Amino acid sequence: MLLFIEQCLNGLQFGLLLFLLAAGLTLVFGIMDLVNLAHGSLYMLGAYFAATFAAWTDSFVLGALLALAATLVVGMALEVVALRRLYGRDHLDHVLGTFGLILFFNELVRLVWGPAGMSLSLPMWLIPPVEILPGLFYPTYRIAIILTALLVALFLYVLVMRTRLGMLVRAGASNREMTGALGVNISLLYTLVFGLGAALAGLAGLMQAPILTVQIGMGENILILAFVVIIIGGIGSIRGAFIAAILVGLIDTIGRAFLPDLLRLVLSSRGASTVAPAMSSMMIYLLMAIVLVLRPEGLFPVSSK
Protein backbone atom coordinates (compact mmCIF):
# COMPACT_ATOMS: atom_id res chain seq x y z
CA MET A 1 0.00 0.00 0.00
CA LEU A 2 2.83 2.38 0.90
CA LEU A 3 4.49 1.48 -2.38
CA PHE A 4 1.28 2.30 -4.20
CA ILE A 5 1.05 5.72 -2.57
CA GLU A 6 4.66 6.39 -3.37
CA GLN A 7 4.15 5.46 -7.01
CA CYS A 8 1.05 7.66 -7.14
CA LEU A 9 3.15 10.56 -5.86
CA ASN A 10 5.79 9.80 -8.50
CA GLY A 11 3.05 9.79 -11.12
CA LEU A 12 1.70 13.07 -9.81
CA GLN A 13 5.17 14.59 -9.93
CA PHE A 14 5.77 13.41 -13.49
CA GLY A 15 2.30 14.57 -14.49
CA LEU A 16 2.92 18.04 -13.07
CA LEU A 17 6.19 18.28 -14.99
CA LEU A 18 4.30 17.32 -18.13
CA PHE A 19 1.77 20.00 -17.26
CA LEU A 20 4.48 22.68 -17.21
CA LEU A 21 5.59 21.60 -20.66
CA ALA A 22 2.05 21.21 -21.95
CA ALA A 23 0.85 24.53 -20.55
CA GLY A 24 3.29 26.49 -22.70
CA LEU A 25 2.46 24.35 -25.68
CA THR A 26 -1.28 24.73 -25.27
CA LEU A 27 -1.01 28.51 -24.75
CA VAL A 28 0.99 28.92 -27.96
CA PHE A 29 -1.27 26.48 -29.73
CA GLY A 30 -4.53 27.91 -28.49
CA ILE A 31 -3.62 31.56 -28.89
CA MET A 32 -1.29 31.74 -31.88
CA ASP A 33 -2.53 28.51 -33.51
CA LEU A 34 1.09 27.44 -33.85
CA VAL A 35 2.24 23.80 -33.72
CA ASN A 36 5.63 24.19 -32.10
CA LEU A 37 7.70 21.00 -32.22
CA ALA A 38 10.71 23.03 -31.02
CA HIS A 39 9.08 23.34 -27.60
CA GLY A 40 11.05 20.26 -26.53
CA SER A 41 14.26 22.06 -27.48
CA LEU A 42 13.41 24.83 -25.03
CA TYR A 43 12.94 22.17 -22.36
CA MET A 44 16.39 20.85 -23.22
CA LEU A 45 17.89 24.34 -23.16
CA GLY A 46 16.39 24.99 -19.72
CA ALA A 47 18.19 21.92 -18.39
CA TYR A 48 21.51 22.83 -20.02
CA PHE A 49 21.31 26.44 -18.84
CA ALA A 50 20.54 25.32 -15.30
CA ALA A 51 23.45 22.85 -15.22
CA THR A 52 25.81 25.54 -16.50
CA PHE A 53 24.64 28.41 -14.33
CA ALA A 54 24.47 26.24 -11.23
CA ALA A 55 28.10 25.28 -11.80
CA TRP A 56 29.09 28.93 -12.26
CA THR A 57 27.22 30.38 -9.32
CA ASP A 58 27.64 27.32 -7.12
CA SER A 59 24.00 27.62 -6.16
CA PHE A 60 21.13 25.48 -7.40
CA VAL A 61 18.45 28.10 -6.84
CA LEU A 62 20.41 30.94 -8.38
CA GLY A 63 21.32 28.74 -11.34
CA ALA A 64 17.68 27.78 -11.79
CA LEU A 65 16.53 31.40 -11.73
CA LEU A 66 19.17 32.45 -14.25
CA ALA A 67 18.24 29.49 -16.45
CA LEU A 68 14.59 30.53 -16.36
CA ALA A 69 15.51 34.05 -17.44
CA ALA A 70 17.78 32.71 -20.18
CA THR A 71 15.11 30.39 -21.59
CA LEU A 72 12.61 33.24 -21.53
CA VAL A 73 15.00 35.40 -23.56
CA VAL A 74 15.80 32.60 -26.01
CA GLY A 75 12.10 31.89 -26.45
CA MET A 76 11.27 35.53 -27.16
CA ALA A 77 14.17 35.86 -29.56
CA LEU A 78 13.07 32.70 -31.35
CA GLU A 79 9.58 34.11 -31.72
CA VAL A 80 10.78 37.43 -33.09
CA VAL A 81 13.35 35.97 -35.48
CA ALA A 82 11.55 32.95 -36.85
CA LEU A 83 8.25 31.79 -35.50
CA ARG A 84 6.14 34.91 -35.91
CA ARG A 85 6.57 34.49 -39.64
CA LEU A 86 4.74 31.19 -39.39
CA TYR A 87 1.53 32.52 -37.81
CA GLY A 88 -1.43 32.12 -40.10
CA ARG A 89 0.35 29.51 -42.19
CA ASP A 90 -0.62 25.91 -42.68
CA HIS A 91 -0.07 23.47 -39.80
CA LEU A 92 2.12 21.47 -42.16
CA ASP A 93 4.40 24.52 -42.47
CA HIS A 94 4.62 24.72 -38.68
CA VAL A 95 5.53 21.05 -38.41
CA LEU A 96 8.24 21.35 -41.05
CA GLY A 97 9.71 24.66 -39.90
CA THR A 98 9.88 23.76 -36.23
CA PHE A 99 11.16 20.28 -37.10
CA GLY A 100 14.09 22.10 -38.70
CA LEU A 101 14.50 24.10 -35.51
CA ILE A 102 14.85 20.87 -33.51
CA LEU A 103 17.83 19.87 -35.68
CA PHE A 104 19.25 23.36 -35.26
CA PHE A 105 18.97 23.37 -31.47
CA ASN A 106 20.31 19.84 -31.11
CA GLU A 107 23.41 20.77 -33.09
CA LEU A 108 23.75 24.09 -31.32
CA VAL A 109 23.76 22.34 -27.96
CA ARG A 110 26.31 19.81 -29.24
CA LEU A 111 28.45 22.69 -30.46
CA VAL A 112 28.28 24.68 -27.23
CA TRP A 113 28.18 21.98 -24.57
CA GLY A 114 29.71 19.03 -26.42
CA PRO A 115 28.20 15.62 -27.16
CA ALA A 116 28.55 14.24 -23.63
CA GLY A 117 25.63 14.86 -21.29
CA MET A 118 25.80 16.95 -18.15
CA SER A 119 24.51 16.44 -14.67
CA LEU A 120 22.99 18.85 -12.24
CA SER A 121 23.47 17.97 -8.60
CA LEU A 122 21.05 18.92 -5.89
CA PRO A 123 21.89 21.13 -2.92
CA MET A 124 22.16 19.32 0.40
CA TRP A 125 18.89 20.62 1.80
CA LEU A 126 16.87 18.99 -1.00
CA ILE A 127 18.38 15.52 -0.66
CA PRO A 128 17.22 13.87 2.59
CA PRO A 129 13.81 12.20 2.31
CA VAL A 130 11.03 13.32 4.60
CA GLU A 131 8.48 11.11 6.31
CA ILE A 132 5.17 12.24 4.88
CA LEU A 133 3.14 9.35 6.25
CA PRO A 134 4.10 6.96 9.04
CA GLY A 135 6.64 4.65 7.44
CA LEU A 136 6.61 6.44 4.06
CA PHE A 137 9.71 8.44 3.26
CA TYR A 138 9.58 10.58 0.15
CA PRO A 139 12.43 12.56 -1.49
CA THR A 140 12.31 16.24 -0.59
CA TYR A 141 13.23 17.25 -4.10
CA ARG A 142 10.21 15.49 -5.61
CA ILE A 143 7.97 17.23 -3.09
CA ALA A 144 9.60 20.50 -4.10
CA ILE A 145 8.78 19.77 -7.75
CA ILE A 146 5.16 19.01 -6.90
CA LEU A 147 4.79 22.22 -4.87
CA THR A 148 6.53 24.41 -7.46
CA ALA A 149 4.42 23.04 -10.29
CA LEU A 150 1.21 23.52 -8.30
CA LEU A 151 2.21 27.11 -7.55
CA VAL A 152 2.93 27.70 -11.23
CA ALA A 153 -0.45 26.23 -12.15
CA LEU A 154 -2.13 28.61 -9.71
CA PHE A 155 -0.06 31.53 -11.03
CA LEU A 156 -1.08 30.69 -14.61
CA TYR A 157 -4.73 30.49 -13.66
CA VAL A 158 -4.62 33.88 -11.94
CA LEU A 159 -2.57 35.39 -14.75
CA VAL A 160 -4.86 34.27 -17.55
CA MET A 161 -8.23 34.59 -15.82
CA ARG A 162 -7.76 37.43 -13.34
CA THR A 163 -5.30 39.98 -14.70
CA ARG A 164 -5.49 42.61 -17.39
CA LEU A 165 -2.65 40.95 -19.30
CA GLY A 166 -4.53 37.65 -19.27
CA MET A 167 -7.65 39.39 -20.47
CA LEU A 168 -5.72 40.86 -23.41
CA VAL A 169 -4.26 37.45 -24.20
CA ARG A 170 -7.72 35.88 -24.24
CA ALA A 171 -9.05 38.74 -26.34
CA GLY A 172 -6.17 38.35 -28.77
CA ALA A 173 -6.87 34.65 -29.02
CA SER A 174 -10.53 35.08 -29.91
CA ASN A 175 -10.11 37.94 -32.37
CA ARG A 176 -6.68 39.12 -33.30
CA GLU A 177 -7.68 41.94 -35.65
CA MET A 178 -10.31 43.43 -33.36
CA THR A 179 -8.00 43.43 -30.35
CA GLY A 180 -5.30 45.04 -32.47
CA ALA A 181 -7.73 47.66 -33.71
CA LEU A 182 -8.51 48.59 -30.12
CA GLY A 183 -4.91 49.65 -29.68
CA VAL A 184 -3.32 46.54 -28.18
CA ASN A 185 0.14 45.70 -29.43
CA ILE A 186 -0.65 42.16 -30.53
CA SER A 187 2.81 41.18 -31.73
CA LEU A 188 4.36 42.23 -28.42
CA LEU A 189 1.64 40.30 -26.62
CA TYR A 190 2.36 37.19 -28.67
CA THR A 191 6.08 37.51 -28.02
CA LEU A 192 5.38 37.68 -24.30
CA VAL A 193 3.09 34.66 -24.41
CA PHE A 194 5.69 32.70 -26.33
CA GLY A 195 8.39 33.74 -23.87
CA LEU A 196 6.19 32.63 -20.99
CA GLY A 197 5.65 29.26 -22.66
CA ALA A 198 9.38 28.93 -23.25
CA ALA A 199 10.13 29.72 -19.60
CA LEU A 200 7.62 27.08 -18.48
CA ALA A 201 9.30 24.51 -20.74
CA GLY A 202 12.67 25.59 -19.36
CA LEU A 203 11.37 25.22 -15.81
CA ALA A 204 10.19 21.68 -16.57
CA GLY A 205 13.57 20.86 -18.09
CA LEU A 206 15.64 22.23 -15.24
CA MET A 207 13.50 20.53 -12.60
CA GLN A 208 13.81 17.20 -14.42
CA ALA A 209 17.57 17.69 -14.85
CA PRO A 210 18.71 16.39 -11.41
CA ILE A 211 16.54 13.26 -11.81
CA LEU A 212 17.65 12.31 -15.32
CA THR A 213 20.84 13.25 -17.10
CA VAL A 214 20.95 16.37 -19.20
CA GLN A 215 21.47 15.24 -22.79
CA ILE A 216 20.84 16.12 -26.40
CA GLY A 217 17.42 15.13 -27.64
CA MET A 218 16.06 14.83 -24.08
CA GLY A 219 13.10 16.98 -25.10
CA GLU A 220 11.96 14.90 -28.03
CA ASN A 221 10.12 12.02 -26.45
CA ILE A 222 8.64 14.08 -23.66
CA LEU A 223 7.47 16.64 -26.23
CA ILE A 224 5.32 14.01 -27.87
CA LEU A 225 3.86 13.18 -24.47
CA ALA A 226 3.11 16.87 -23.95
CA PHE A 227 1.29 16.91 -27.27
CA VAL A 228 -0.71 13.89 -26.16
CA VAL A 229 -1.60 15.81 -23.01
CA ILE A 230 -2.90 18.87 -24.81
CA ILE A 231 -4.83 16.79 -27.30
CA ILE A 232 -6.49 14.78 -24.53
CA GLY A 233 -7.13 17.92 -22.53
CA GLY A 234 -8.45 19.95 -25.43
CA ILE A 235 -6.29 22.41 -27.33
CA GLY A 236 -5.97 25.80 -25.66
CA SER A 237 -7.43 24.67 -22.35
CA ILE A 238 -5.04 25.06 -19.41
CA ARG A 239 -7.49 23.29 -17.10
CA GLY A 240 -7.71 20.41 -19.58
CA ALA A 241 -3.92 20.27 -19.84
CA PHE A 242 -3.66 20.12 -16.04
CA ILE A 243 -6.05 17.20 -15.67
CA ALA A 244 -4.78 15.34 -18.73
CA ALA A 245 -1.15 15.78 -17.63
CA ILE A 246 -1.82 14.23 -14.23
CA LEU A 247 -3.79 11.43 -15.87
CA VAL A 248 -0.96 10.66 -18.30
CA GLY A 249 1.66 10.95 -15.56
CA LEU A 250 -0.20 8.50 -13.33
CA ILE A 251 -0.84 5.97 -16.11
CA ASP A 252 2.77 6.06 -17.22
CA THR A 253 4.30 5.76 -13.77
CA ILE A 254 1.89 3.26 -12.29
CA GLY A 255 2.02 1.19 -15.46
CA ARG A 256 5.79 1.05 -15.27
CA ALA A 257 5.71 0.19 -11.59
CA PHE A 258 3.07 -2.50 -11.50
CA LEU A 259 2.79 -3.99 -14.98
CA PRO A 260 6.02 -6.01 -14.62
CA ASP A 261 4.55 -7.87 -11.63
CA LEU A 262 1.32 -8.52 -13.47
CA LEU A 263 3.10 -9.65 -16.63
CA ARG A 264 5.38 -11.95 -14.67
CA LEU A 265 2.34 -14.13 -14.13
CA VAL A 266 2.27 -14.92 -17.85
CA LEU A 267 5.80 -14.14 -19.06
CA SER A 268 9.37 -14.86 -18.05
CA SER A 269 10.76 -12.21 -15.73
CA ARG A 270 13.18 -10.86 -18.34
CA GLY A 271 10.38 -10.70 -20.90
CA ALA A 272 8.15 -8.88 -18.45
CA SER A 273 10.74 -6.23 -17.74
CA THR A 274 11.08 -5.47 -21.46
CA VAL A 275 7.42 -5.60 -22.32
CA ALA A 276 6.04 -3.66 -19.35
CA PRO A 277 7.54 -0.20 -20.04
CA ALA A 278 6.56 -0.55 -23.69
CA MET A 279 3.04 -1.50 -22.70
CA SER A 280 2.61 1.42 -20.32
CA SER A 281 3.79 3.78 -23.07
CA MET A 282 1.36 2.16 -25.46
CA MET A 283 -1.48 2.65 -22.97
CA ILE A 284 -1.00 6.42 -23.12
CA TYR A 285 -1.25 6.54 -26.88
CA LEU A 286 -4.18 4.17 -26.77
CA LEU A 287 -5.90 6.51 -24.32
CA MET A 288 -5.30 9.41 -26.68
CA ALA A 289 -6.63 7.49 -29.66
CA ILE A 290 -9.76 6.53 -27.72
CA VAL A 291 -10.31 10.10 -26.55
CA LEU A 292 -9.89 11.43 -30.08
CA VAL A 293 -12.30 8.91 -31.52
CA LEU A 294 -14.96 9.48 -28.87
CA ARG A 295 -14.45 13.21 -28.23
CA PRO A 296 -12.44 14.68 -31.11
CA GLU A 297 -12.18 18.05 -29.37
CA GLY A 298 -10.55 16.65 -26.23
CA LEU A 299 -11.96 16.19 -22.76
CA PHE A 300 -12.23 19.87 -21.87
CA PRO A 301 -12.69 21.79 -25.11
CA VAL A 302 -12.40 25.55 -24.91
CA SER A 303 -15.96 26.83 -25.30
CA SER A 304 -16.44 27.84 -28.93
CA LYS A 305 -15.17 31.29 -29.67
Place this chain on the structure above:
Amino acid sequence: MTAALTPRNVVIAVLMLLLAAVPVYAAVTANTFLVTLFTRVIILGMAATSLNLILGYGGMVSFGHAVYLGIGGYAVGILAQEGASSGFVQWPVAILVSALFALLVGALSLRTRGVYFIMITLAFAQLVYYFGVGLDRYGADDGLTIGRRSQFAGLLNLSDRTQFYYLCLALLVVTIYLIARLVNSRFGMVIQGARSNDRRMRAIGFPTFRYRLTAFVIAGAICGLAGALLANHTGFISPATMHWTRSGDLIVMVVLGGMASSFGPLIGAVALLSLEEALPVLIRVSASPMFGDAAVRMAEYWQIVLGPLFLLVVLFARGGIDGLLAGVRRG
Protein backbone atom coordinates in the same frame (compact mmCIF):
# COMPACT_ATOMS: atom_id res chain seq x y z
CA MET B 1 -0.33 14.27 -72.52
CA THR B 2 2.80 15.16 -74.47
CA ALA B 3 5.91 16.01 -72.56
CA ALA B 4 7.15 19.49 -73.44
CA LEU B 5 10.81 20.42 -73.20
CA THR B 6 10.41 22.56 -70.11
CA PRO B 7 13.31 23.05 -67.69
CA ARG B 8 11.43 20.95 -65.16
CA ASN B 9 11.02 17.98 -67.49
CA VAL B 10 14.67 18.23 -68.50
CA VAL B 11 15.75 18.11 -64.86
CA ILE B 12 13.52 15.11 -64.18
CA ALA B 13 14.78 13.30 -67.28
CA VAL B 14 18.39 13.99 -66.34
CA LEU B 15 17.75 12.86 -62.77
CA MET B 16 16.22 9.56 -63.92
CA LEU B 17 19.09 8.97 -66.34
CA LEU B 18 21.60 9.66 -63.59
CA LEU B 19 19.80 7.28 -61.24
CA ALA B 20 19.83 4.61 -63.93
CA ALA B 21 23.56 5.17 -64.49
CA VAL B 22 24.67 5.00 -60.84
CA PRO B 23 25.60 1.26 -60.80
CA VAL B 24 27.44 1.63 -64.10
CA TYR B 25 29.46 4.55 -62.78
CA ALA B 26 30.06 2.66 -59.54
CA ALA B 27 31.24 -0.43 -61.43
CA VAL B 28 33.69 1.63 -63.48
CA THR B 29 35.13 3.48 -60.48
CA ALA B 30 34.71 0.57 -58.03
CA ASN B 31 32.83 2.88 -55.71
CA THR B 32 30.22 0.77 -53.94
CA PHE B 33 29.32 3.54 -51.53
CA LEU B 34 27.36 5.39 -54.23
CA VAL B 35 25.19 2.35 -54.94
CA THR B 36 24.46 1.92 -51.25
CA LEU B 37 23.62 5.59 -50.85
CA PHE B 38 21.37 5.76 -53.89
CA THR B 39 19.58 2.51 -53.08
CA ARG B 40 18.60 4.22 -49.86
CA VAL B 41 17.61 7.38 -51.74
CA ILE B 42 15.38 5.38 -54.08
CA ILE B 43 13.70 3.42 -51.29
CA LEU B 44 13.01 6.53 -49.22
CA GLY B 45 11.92 8.30 -52.41
CA MET B 46 9.36 5.54 -52.85
CA ALA B 47 8.15 6.00 -49.26
CA ALA B 48 7.92 9.76 -49.79
CA THR B 49 6.02 9.23 -53.06
CA SER B 50 3.46 7.15 -51.21
CA LEU B 51 3.15 9.83 -48.52
CA ASN B 52 2.64 12.42 -51.25
CA LEU B 53 -0.53 10.63 -52.35
CA ILE B 54 -2.22 11.45 -49.05
CA LEU B 55 -0.24 14.53 -47.99
CA GLY B 56 0.16 16.35 -51.28
CA TYR B 57 -2.93 15.29 -53.19
CA GLY B 58 -5.24 14.40 -50.34
CA GLY B 59 -4.23 17.13 -47.86
CA MET B 60 -3.97 14.54 -45.06
CA VAL B 61 -0.91 15.44 -42.98
CA SER B 62 0.07 12.02 -41.68
CA PHE B 63 2.80 12.44 -39.08
CA GLY B 64 3.28 8.73 -38.68
CA HIS B 65 4.10 7.48 -42.14
CA ALA B 66 7.43 5.94 -41.13
CA VAL B 67 5.43 3.36 -39.18
CA TYR B 68 4.78 1.50 -42.44
CA LEU B 69 8.51 1.38 -43.13
CA GLY B 70 8.79 -0.32 -39.76
CA ILE B 71 5.88 -2.70 -40.32
CA GLY B 72 7.20 -3.72 -43.73
CA GLY B 73 10.68 -4.15 -42.29
CA TYR B 74 9.53 -6.21 -39.33
CA ALA B 75 7.42 -8.39 -41.63
CA VAL B 76 10.61 -9.31 -43.49
CA GLY B 77 12.72 -9.57 -40.34
CA ILE B 78 10.31 -11.66 -38.29
CA LEU B 79 9.48 -14.02 -41.16
CA ALA B 80 13.18 -14.44 -41.91
CA GLN B 81 13.89 -15.26 -38.27
CA GLU B 82 11.05 -17.79 -38.23
CA GLY B 83 12.48 -19.48 -41.29
CA ALA B 84 10.24 -18.12 -44.04
CA SER B 85 12.82 -16.36 -46.17
CA SER B 86 10.94 -16.47 -49.47
CA GLY B 87 10.25 -13.00 -50.81
CA PHE B 88 7.05 -14.33 -52.35
CA VAL B 89 5.77 -14.71 -48.79
CA GLN B 90 7.56 -11.83 -47.05
CA TRP B 91 6.71 -9.00 -49.40
CA PRO B 92 2.99 -9.68 -49.77
CA VAL B 93 2.80 -10.01 -45.98
CA ALA B 94 4.61 -6.66 -45.60
CA ILE B 95 2.16 -5.02 -47.98
CA LEU B 96 -0.90 -6.68 -46.50
CA VAL B 97 -0.10 -5.96 -42.85
CA SER B 98 0.73 -2.34 -43.70
CA ALA B 99 -2.53 -1.99 -45.61
CA LEU B 100 -4.54 -3.48 -42.75
CA PHE B 101 -2.87 -1.20 -40.23
CA ALA B 102 -3.51 1.79 -42.50
CA LEU B 103 -7.14 0.73 -42.76
CA LEU B 104 -7.44 0.71 -38.97
CA VAL B 105 -5.61 4.00 -38.46
CA GLY B 106 -7.38 5.68 -41.36
CA ALA B 107 -10.83 4.53 -40.29
CA LEU B 108 -10.31 6.10 -36.88
CA SER B 109 -8.22 9.15 -37.68
CA LEU B 110 -9.94 10.36 -40.84
CA ARG B 111 -12.88 11.36 -38.64
CA THR B 112 -10.71 14.13 -37.24
CA ARG B 113 -9.34 17.24 -38.94
CA GLY B 114 -6.33 19.47 -38.96
CA VAL B 115 -3.96 19.22 -36.08
CA TYR B 116 -5.96 16.45 -34.45
CA PHE B 117 -5.32 14.33 -37.53
CA ILE B 118 -1.59 15.08 -37.35
CA MET B 119 -1.52 14.04 -33.72
CA ILE B 120 -3.65 10.90 -33.97
CA THR B 121 -1.54 9.52 -36.81
CA LEU B 122 1.49 10.29 -34.68
CA ALA B 123 -0.11 8.52 -31.71
CA PHE B 124 -0.71 5.33 -33.69
CA ALA B 125 2.85 5.41 -34.99
CA GLN B 126 4.14 5.80 -31.42
CA LEU B 127 1.95 2.89 -30.40
CA VAL B 128 3.67 0.63 -32.91
CA TYR B 129 7.05 2.13 -32.06
CA TYR B 130 6.66 1.10 -28.44
CA PHE B 131 5.26 -2.24 -29.54
CA GLY B 132 8.54 -2.73 -31.39
CA VAL B 133 10.48 -1.68 -28.29
CA GLY B 134 8.61 -4.35 -26.35
CA LEU B 135 9.16 -7.10 -28.93
CA ASP B 136 11.46 -9.05 -26.67
CA ARG B 137 11.67 -12.08 -28.95
CA TYR B 138 12.75 -9.94 -31.91
CA GLY B 139 15.48 -7.81 -30.40
CA ALA B 140 13.29 -5.21 -28.64
CA ASP B 141 15.06 -1.86 -28.53
CA ASP B 142 18.27 -3.18 -30.11
CA GLY B 143 16.57 -4.33 -33.28
CA LEU B 144 16.78 -7.46 -35.32
CA THR B 145 19.55 -8.45 -37.69
CA ILE B 146 18.28 -10.05 -40.87
CA GLY B 147 20.82 -12.67 -41.84
CA ARG B 148 19.32 -13.68 -45.12
CA ARG B 149 17.81 -11.39 -47.71
CA SER B 150 14.44 -12.23 -49.25
CA GLN B 151 14.76 -15.21 -51.59
CA PHE B 152 13.08 -15.20 -54.99
CA ALA B 153 13.54 -18.84 -56.03
CA GLY B 154 16.64 -18.05 -58.05
CA LEU B 155 14.91 -15.44 -60.20
CA LEU B 156 16.57 -12.56 -58.42
CA ASN B 157 19.55 -12.37 -56.14
CA LEU B 158 19.03 -9.47 -53.75
CA SER B 159 22.49 -9.88 -52.28
CA ASP B 160 23.79 -8.61 -55.60
CA ARG B 161 23.99 -4.84 -55.16
CA THR B 162 23.30 -4.02 -58.78
CA GLN B 163 20.31 -6.34 -59.12
CA PHE B 164 18.81 -5.00 -55.91
CA TYR B 165 19.40 -1.42 -57.05
CA TYR B 166 17.60 -1.90 -60.34
CA LEU B 167 14.77 -3.76 -58.66
CA CYS B 168 14.25 -0.80 -56.31
CA LEU B 169 14.48 1.66 -59.17
CA ALA B 170 11.94 -0.31 -61.20
CA LEU B 171 9.53 -0.46 -58.26
CA LEU B 172 9.97 3.29 -57.74
CA VAL B 173 9.16 4.04 -61.37
CA VAL B 174 6.10 1.78 -61.21
CA THR B 175 4.99 3.55 -58.01
CA ILE B 176 5.38 7.02 -59.52
CA TYR B 177 3.53 5.92 -62.63
CA LEU B 178 0.68 4.28 -60.72
CA ILE B 179 0.21 7.26 -58.42
CA ALA B 180 0.31 9.68 -61.36
CA ARG B 181 -2.38 7.61 -63.10
CA LEU B 182 -4.36 7.39 -59.89
CA VAL B 183 -4.42 11.10 -59.11
CA ASN B 184 -5.47 11.98 -62.64
CA SER B 185 -8.33 9.51 -62.56
CA ARG B 186 -11.81 10.18 -61.24
CA PHE B 187 -10.69 8.74 -57.90
CA GLY B 188 -7.80 11.20 -57.73
CA MET B 189 -10.04 14.09 -58.61
CA VAL B 190 -12.31 13.20 -55.70
CA ILE B 191 -9.50 13.12 -53.12
CA GLN B 192 -8.09 16.38 -54.49
CA GLY B 193 -11.55 17.89 -54.35
CA ALA B 194 -11.87 16.74 -50.76
CA ARG B 195 -8.57 18.43 -49.99
CA SER B 196 -9.88 21.75 -51.29
CA ASN B 197 -13.35 21.53 -49.82
CA ASP B 198 -14.56 18.35 -48.26
CA ARG B 199 -17.99 19.66 -47.39
CA ARG B 200 -18.76 20.68 -50.97
CA MET B 201 -17.61 17.33 -52.27
CA ARG B 202 -19.97 15.60 -49.89
CA ALA B 203 -22.76 18.00 -50.76
CA ILE B 204 -22.53 17.07 -54.42
CA GLY B 205 -22.80 13.44 -53.49
CA PHE B 206 -19.33 11.97 -53.03
CA PRO B 207 -18.85 9.80 -49.96
CA THR B 208 -15.38 11.35 -49.51
CA PHE B 209 -14.56 9.36 -46.38
CA ARG B 210 -14.39 6.13 -48.39
CA TYR B 211 -12.23 7.74 -51.07
CA ARG B 212 -9.82 9.25 -48.59
CA LEU B 213 -9.62 6.02 -46.63
CA THR B 214 -8.80 4.11 -49.81
CA ALA B 215 -6.03 6.57 -50.62
CA PHE B 216 -4.73 6.24 -47.06
CA VAL B 217 -4.60 2.44 -47.37
CA ILE B 218 -2.87 2.55 -50.77
CA ALA B 219 -0.24 4.92 -49.39
CA GLY B 220 0.33 2.65 -46.38
CA ALA B 221 0.64 -0.46 -48.55
CA ILE B 222 3.21 1.12 -50.87
CA CYS B 223 5.21 2.39 -47.92
CA GLY B 224 5.08 -1.10 -46.42
CA LEU B 225 6.72 -2.43 -49.56
CA ALA B 226 9.34 0.31 -49.27
CA GLY B 227 9.90 -0.89 -45.69
CA ALA B 228 10.48 -4.45 -46.92
CA LEU B 229 13.03 -3.08 -49.39
CA LEU B 230 14.71 -0.98 -46.70
CA ALA B 231 15.06 -3.99 -44.39
CA ASN B 232 16.62 -5.96 -47.24
CA HIS B 233 18.92 -3.05 -47.97
CA THR B 234 20.27 -2.61 -44.46
CA GLY B 235 19.89 -6.22 -43.32
CA PHE B 236 18.58 -4.81 -40.07
CA ILE B 237 15.34 -3.53 -38.58
CA SER B 238 14.80 -1.74 -35.28
CA PRO B 239 12.14 0.46 -33.71
CA ALA B 240 14.31 3.48 -34.62
CA THR B 241 13.09 3.04 -38.23
CA MET B 242 9.67 4.24 -37.11
CA HIS B 243 10.75 6.91 -34.67
CA TRP B 244 8.63 10.01 -35.13
CA THR B 245 11.62 11.97 -36.42
CA ARG B 246 11.77 9.49 -39.36
CA SER B 247 8.17 10.41 -40.16
CA GLY B 248 9.29 14.02 -40.02
CA ASP B 249 12.04 13.26 -42.53
CA LEU B 250 9.48 11.83 -44.95
CA ILE B 251 7.35 14.97 -44.65
CA VAL B 252 10.47 17.06 -45.27
CA MET B 253 11.21 15.10 -48.46
CA VAL B 254 7.70 15.63 -49.79
CA VAL B 255 7.57 19.34 -49.02
CA LEU B 256 11.18 20.00 -50.04
CA GLY B 257 10.66 18.27 -53.39
CA GLY B 258 7.22 19.64 -54.04
CA MET B 259 3.81 18.56 -52.84
CA ALA B 260 1.23 17.18 -55.26
CA SER B 261 3.81 16.64 -57.96
CA SER B 262 4.63 13.22 -59.42
CA PHE B 263 8.40 13.45 -59.17
CA GLY B 264 8.55 15.98 -56.32
CA PRO B 265 8.99 13.47 -53.47
CA LEU B 266 11.79 11.68 -55.32
CA ILE B 267 13.52 15.01 -55.96
CA GLY B 268 13.05 15.79 -52.27
CA ALA B 269 14.57 12.47 -51.23
CA VAL B 270 17.53 12.99 -53.54
CA ALA B 271 17.95 16.57 -52.30
CA LEU B 272 17.66 15.76 -48.60
CA LEU B 273 19.95 12.73 -48.59
CA SER B 274 22.47 14.43 -50.88
CA LEU B 275 22.45 17.46 -48.60
CA GLU B 276 23.18 15.19 -45.66
CA GLU B 277 26.23 13.90 -47.50
CA ALA B 278 27.26 17.16 -49.14
CA LEU B 279 26.78 19.71 -46.36
CA PRO B 280 29.70 18.48 -44.22
CA VAL B 281 31.96 18.62 -47.28
CA LEU B 282 30.67 22.04 -48.28
CA ILE B 283 31.23 23.45 -44.82
CA ARG B 284 34.71 21.98 -44.65
CA VAL B 285 35.74 23.34 -48.02
CA SER B 286 34.22 26.79 -47.60
CA ALA B 287 35.47 27.27 -44.05
CA SER B 288 38.99 25.94 -44.42
CA PRO B 289 40.57 29.11 -45.98
CA MET B 290 39.37 31.09 -43.00
CA PHE B 291 39.54 28.64 -40.12
CA GLY B 292 42.15 26.13 -41.27
CA ASP B 293 42.03 22.85 -39.39
CA ALA B 294 39.07 23.93 -37.30
CA ALA B 295 36.94 23.58 -40.45
CA VAL B 296 37.04 19.80 -40.12
CA ARG B 297 35.45 20.07 -36.71
CA MET B 298 32.95 22.64 -37.94
CA ALA B 299 31.81 20.26 -40.65
CA GLU B 300 30.54 17.89 -37.95
CA TYR B 301 27.85 20.38 -37.13
CA TRP B 302 26.24 20.45 -40.55
CA GLN B 303 22.74 20.01 -39.17
CA ILE B 304 22.98 23.53 -37.81
CA VAL B 305 22.68 24.62 -41.45
CA LEU B 306 20.17 21.98 -42.50
CA GLY B 307 17.58 22.86 -39.83
CA PRO B 308 17.17 26.55 -40.71
CA LEU B 309 17.13 25.50 -44.36
CA PHE B 310 13.82 23.71 -43.73
CA LEU B 311 12.48 26.90 -42.23
CA LEU B 312 13.59 28.88 -45.28
CA VAL B 313 11.90 26.39 -47.61
CA VAL B 314 8.68 26.78 -45.64
CA LEU B 315 8.90 30.57 -45.69
CA PHE B 316 10.11 31.26 -49.20
CA ALA B 317 9.73 28.20 -51.43
CA ARG B 318 6.28 26.82 -50.78
CA GLY B 319 6.17 24.73 -53.93
CA GLY B 320 9.46 23.05 -53.06
CA ILE B 321 12.14 22.37 -55.64
CA ASP B 322 9.61 21.18 -58.18
CA GLY B 323 7.71 24.44 -57.79
CA LEU B 324 10.89 26.43 -58.39
CA LEU B 325 11.64 24.39 -61.52
CA ALA B 326 8.12 24.85 -62.82
CA GLY B 327 8.50 28.59 -62.26
CA VAL B 328 11.60 28.82 -64.45
CA ARG B 329 10.68 30.06 -67.90
CA ARG B 330 12.53 28.90 -70.98
CA GLY B 331 14.91 31.24 -72.75
